[in-house]
Amino acid sequence: METAHINWYGPYSLQHFFTKEISTNYGVYAIYRIYGNKQTLLYIGKTTRSFWQRISEHDKKWFCNIKGRIIIRVGVLVNSEGGRFSAKRLSDVESLLVLWHHPCENTSCTRYYSGRMALEVVSHGRRGLIDREVSTEKLIWA
Numbered sequence: 001m002e003t004a005h006i007n008w009y010g011p012y013s014l015q016h017f018f019t020k021e022i023s024t025n026y027g028v029y030a031i032y033r034i035y036g037n038k039q040t041l042l043y044i045g046k047t048t049r050s051f052w053q054r055i056s057e058h059d060k061k062w063f064c065n066i067k068g069r070i071i072i073r074v075g076v077l078v079n080s081e082g083g084r085f086s087a088k089r090l091s092d093v094e095s096l097l098v099l100w101h102h103p104c105e106n107t108s109c110t111r112y113y114s115g116r117m118a119l120e121v122v123s124h125g126r127r128g129l130i131d132r133e134v135s136t137e138k139l140i141w142a
Helices: 051-057 060-064 087-101
Strands: 002-013 027-035 038-047 069-078 119-125 133-135
Touching (some): 087 119
Antiparallel strands (some): 002 069
């Protein structure tokens, strides 16, 4: 079993996210809505460029149609060897998180997982509604 560790940071308001130093990193990110006292996970994405670049590319129309406040959490993959992660590994992590959590705004990776068959994702830090541990072993294969 291969394990990917993610350090999560946030939450950041959409208005202030772009001023944060963490926005220059890359990895996975989660977009949430806060409406009243309830927090809802809307979208999980990935980027090999900066979080700032990727989130600024999202269609602002869907942000405007959301009732409540938008907040963002970002996850940086931890590499024990100190190197970069491949785009494929980042895609596998995103795919597993999307399939596991079913955010309502994601359209890809919502029915099938086609990444590494033996993958575990362990989340640390300010992960919000992201489960601490998810794995392909715990998926229900139809």
